[in-house]
Structure formats: structure tokens, C-alpha cells
Amino acid sequence: MIRLNFQILIALLFLVGGMLPATAEKRTAFLLGNGAYAHAANLQNPSADVRLIGEVLESLDFDVTLHEDLTRAEIGQSLSQFLDDNKNADVTFVYLAGHGMQFEGRNYFLGTDAKLSTEFDIPSETTPIDAIIKAVQNSARASLIFVDACRDNPLANAFYQDNFSESRALQTRGLVPLRASAQGAMVVFSASPGQVAYDGAGANSPFAASVARHLDTPNSEILSVMKRVIGDVKLETEDKQIPIINNDLATEIYLKIGEGEAGQTLAFQREQALYEAVREMNSLRGWSVFLERFPDSQFASLAAQERDALARSDNIAVANLASEGTDRGSDQESLGLTVADIRLIQTKLATLGYEAGIADGVMGDTTRKAIADFQQANQLPSTGIMTEFTVRAMGIDVSGLEVGTIPIYSSLDARKWAPDALAQVETDPRLIRAAEVLKEWEILYGWYGDHLYIGVLAWRMQWPEAQALAERAGGYLAVMSDAEENDFVYQLVSRDDRFWQVSNAGQGRHSYGPTFGFYQKKEGREPDGGWSWVNDQPVSFTNWSYGNPNNGVDYDSEYATFYRWTKDMDLEKFTGNEWNDVNLPRTGRAFIIEIE
Numbered sequence: 129m130i131r132l133n134f135q136i137l138i139a140l141l142f143l144v145g146g147m148l149p150a151t152a153e154k155r156t157a158f159l160l161g162n163g164a165y166a167h168a169a170n171l172q173n174p175s176a177d178v179r180l181i182g183e184v185l186e187s188l189d190f191d192v193t194l195h196e197d198l199t200r201a202e203i204g205q206s207l208s209q210f211l212d213d214n215k216n217a218d219v220t221f222v223y224l225a226g227h228g229m230q231f232e233g234r235n236y237f238l239g240t241d242a243k244l245s246t247e248f249d250i251p252s253e254t255t256p257i258d259a260i261i262k263a264v265q266n267s268a269r270a271s272l273i274f275v276d277a278c279r280d281n282p283l284a285n286a287f288y289q290d291n292f293s294e295s296r297a298l299q300t301r302g303l304v305p306l307r308a309s310a311q312g313a314m315v316v317f318s319a320s321p322g323q324v325a326y327d328g329a330g331a332n333s334p335f336a337a338s339v340a341r342h343l344d345t346p347n348s349e350i351l352s353v354m355k356r357v358i359g360d361v362k363l364e365t366e367d368k369q370i371p372i373i374n375n376d377l378a379t380e381i382y383l384k385i386g387e388g389e390a391g392q393t394l395a396f397q398r399e400q401a402l403y404e405a406v407r408e409m410n411s412l413r414g415w416s417v418f419l420e421r422f423p424d425s426q427f428a429s430l431a432a433q434e435r436d437a438l439a440r441s442d443n444i445a446v447a448n449l450a451s452e453g454t455d456r457g458s459d460q461e462s463l464g465l466t467v468a469d470i471r472l473i474q475t476k477l478a479t480l481g482y483e484a485g486i487a488d489g490v491m492g493d494t495t496r497k498a499i500a501d502f503q504q505a506n507q508l509p510s511t512g513i514m515t516e517f518t519v520r521a522m523g524i525d526v527s528g529l530e531v532g533t534i535p536i537y538s539s540l541d542a543r544k545w546a547p548d549a550l551a552q553v554e555t556d557p558r559l560i561r562a563a564e565v566l567k568e569w570e571i572l573y574g575w576y577g578d579h580l581y582i583g584v585l586a587w588r589m590q591w592p593e594a595q596a597l598a599e600r601a602g603g604y605l606a607v608m609s610d611a612e613e614n615d616f617v618y619q620l621v622s623r624d625d626r627f628w629q630v631s632n633a634g635q636g637r638h639s640y641g642p643t644f645g646f647y648q649k650k651e652g653r654e655p656d657g658g659w660s661w662v663n664d665q666p667v668s669f670t671n672w673s674y675g676n677p678n679n680g681v682d683y684d685s686e687y688a689t690f691y692r693w694t695k696d697m698d699l700e701k702f703t704g705n706e707w708n709d710v711n712l713p714r715t716g717r718a719f720i721i722e723i724e
Contacts, residue, residue: 153218153421155190156268157182158210162226164197167243173327174225177276177336181223184340188383190221200239203255211267216556219381220268222260225336228277228303234258235303237277258306261315265557270381271313272350276335278303278319306374311564312557314381315374316354318361326365334364335371346386351375353383378551378560403427405552411539412438417553465491465514469526473514476522477502541624542570542585542718556580558723562601572624576616580723581606583621583642587717591643591687594719595662603723605645607661610669617644617720618690618705627718628692640708641690642718646670648677648686648709659688670707677709686711 161174175196182192227238236254265271305321318325318335338360342353358371406414415435467489477484477498484498547563558580570585598604608614621627628639645662673691691708
């Protein structure tokens, strides 16, 4: 097959492209304006400010949640609900307007019920701004957080004057700088440390008015937008108020792609950047993400070809893996398929010669096996799950696809993922942060439920060192709560032979796999055990292989690994997801990290 030079292909696509569609991003915004304080004079601008910014954001396709005059308890409840409802948004915008204060090097946003008689009132009447930032950045691919809470605060002034010396009270004006970076986020304070934000003479504060004025500037990256805001505010306040930006975004953010040639060029460049990043990854996961994000892209047909080729190739390695005794359940509401959909699938399978059982609309084991057999016959990953590929191959139309119950894997083999390229493809900020920490190692990753799991190839690393690295990455060595989670983690690492060390010692062939977070305390001895999980979770599930744990027969064993064993000395591939105890304080070839 003749392969065109990629840059020539890009140019040809652009010439014939016309106007390119905007990406279908999920954009959400949480806006809060607190002005009606119970124990201080009302602030006039916060409510007007968030309403103005809300109007602009709605014009930019944000789903806006706007609140006014919330107490401390209401702030926590509202923000928590917002983040739960908008997990994994592409862009999350948060704007806090009202009174803020600093205390012992930490910034706080005040609820309208704040009185602040003593320092013991701070936990119950204020919300730590750094906690808000952390919660937001953990929920979105990219976060834009605006803190307009540097106003002259009579509550904070009185608090310091009543409880501390006059000199200390004078040193607490405004807010303090961020103490740590907020990866995947841009955090903007309306005034520099020690400064007070001005309300201005109009209905809106200088800062809010400038933000609203510039947010919808076409074809401008968000950092360029904020530079214009800084210039406006400095000019209007005669340098008495200077907004400050803490930018740790992993990707460029454009809130508005304009019409005309400039907008077309920018939209094309964004698609091209993602396409090149996915091409570098060259994984089934990456191509699927590209097609999900840019379904109408001019690269879509090329991406689909690459995706389908990998799906057929991967089938050779993963055939029947996902159907090894894991029942994915029959709860129709969790499948993304209706009863009518399942009946249609069962009828279609029957006409094609596959035994799917009675067309009763229940996704049972018989139907799952028929789907898996159909997938294998059509060179698709034999999972028993109704994926997009499977629906298309069957030639049917269903109302949805099974997504909620499907574990997601990055690839069959571990690789060194460039954090910048990965950040263009994946939306989970936990993964981007972990990839930066683990960039020296080959890794693979996947999701099960709400947890992220990462397999790391790090030959013969000390077990405590592996746990410390897991903590740096934001998690801990993996903990298995039940058989389903254990099977998922095993599947994650089972297809890359480098995760396994084969031995012919004894009667049969042994394969020692990755270490996880199960260890034996020093005083623990079999048969009593003394085994514990690294996160102190109660031990309610184990999956020891026959005869284990046994303290290595003659040695004190301390750590658990995945383990496969067979009496067939000629067997090249093992099956099984059981555990063995090892006596060495090293992780063997690899270990597995879990991040909540």
C-alpha cells in the first residue's frame, strides 16, 4: 500500500476541507457571587459580576450553574453536587466572587453566615480555596478557576484586630500566593498577594468586566485572553490592582473558534495536533478517543482505518480473554441498551447462525457468548460486549452502546507515554499527573469504575520504593476488593509478557507477575498470616493459588504477586489470576498502582 507523506496529506485535506466543525467539548461552569453577608455590609458587585460572566459563558456553550449568597455549608453542598454531575468535563470554569481572607498561610472563601469571632470559627464558617482548587482540578481535563475574593474585608479586619496584634493585622491584607501548582488548571486571582480588589464605579468590578469582555475573543488561547485582562485592570486601577495567573494547563484552551480563514486554520490545527498525538500513541484507545472527540473530522476515515486495523490485530492476542468467567451482569439499566435493543441483537445473532437463546431482551451468558463468537468470526476483539464495531458489523441500529460496564485499557503493551501527547488524548487529570511522575518508565493504564490503574515496568525495584513512587503518582500499590476487580487488574497486565518472569523450577512452569499492595507485617507468620492492604482496607477478599501463602516454604515472605502455574512444560501461555507470596523485598519485573 502506498503511504502518502503525512505533511502532504495534511495540506491536501486542508485545501479541500472548507469550514471545519467545532469539537464537541463538554463545558461546564460553576459561578458563585456572595454579597449579602449576615454580619457585614452588603457587597454590590458579586451577584452582578457572576450574572454577567454567566451570560458570556452560555454564549460559549457552557452549561452554567449559577449561585448567589450561599452559606459555608451550602457552598460545599452545591460545589460537590456540581462536580459529581460533571465528572470528566473537557473544560470546567469556576468563578468565586465575594469575601476572602488568609489565615496562617492559607486562603479561605467566606460563606454569607461567616462571623469569625475567633480562629476556631474558620473551619465552620469558611471554605479553603486550595481545597476547592484540588476538587475542581481532579474532576476535569482542564480547569479555569477565578478567585475574585480579594476585596477589603471588614470581617477579616475585625477578626485580626480582635484576636491578634495590630502589626499582624496590617500584614494580612488580601490573599497569599498558591503554595503548590494546580496541574491541569489555570488559577487566576483578581489581585496580587497583599492587594485589594476594587469594586469600581460601575455595576461590575473592573476585573469581572474585563474577564467578560475578553472571554469570547475569537481564536485566542486562554493565556492570551488573561494577559489582556491584566492590562485592562492595571490601566483602570492605575496599577493598584494587578491580577495574577498560576498556569499549569497541559493543553491550550480556545473558548471560541471564529469564522473565516483564521478560525478554519485554528480548528484544523487542533484536529491535526490530536491526530498526530494519537498517531504517536497508535493504540486502539487513542484512535477511539479521536473519533469520539472529532467524529466529523477530515481525519476521521484515516483514524477509523487505523482503529479497525488495530482491533483486528489485537483480536489475535486477546481472543476470549474478556469472556474468561466474568459475568458482566444482566441489569439492563446499566448496559446502555434497552430491552428492545437486546431482543434485536438476539434475533440478528440467530439469523446469522449464532445460538443467543430466546429473544427475551435479557443479556445473559448465552447471549454474551454468542456476541463473543460473532466478534471472533469477524476479526473483532472477542469481549461479548456490544461495542460500536460490533453493532456496525452486525448491520443493526441500537439506541446506545455498552459503555458504563466496560473496563477501559490503554493498550496491550506498556510504553513510554509522553505526558504532553497523552494530555491531548486523555481527559483524566489523575492520569496526566501520574504520567509526569512515571515518564521514565514504560506503563500501561486502564479504568475500572471510578479508579485508575497503572502497570509499571520497573525491574527489581525495592517494594517500599515502589509504594513511595505510587504515592508520588497520586495513589498506592493496587488493592483488590473482590473477584471482579482482581480480574480487571490481571487483564490489564496479562498480555504483555514483560510483566511476567517464567521459571521451570519444581514440577511445572511458573510465571511470577507484578506486585500489588498486599503485604505481610513483620510479625506475621503462616498459618495466621498477618497480611494487610497498603491503604488499611479490611481484608475481605484474597485469591491465593493452591498451597499459598506459605512463607516461601522456608523463608519469611512479605509481599504478594500475581502468579500463574501449569504442569505442561511446553505451554507457552498461562491462564489464571491467582496470587503467590514472595520473600524478596523487590517487586520483580513490575508493579501496579491504583489511584482513586
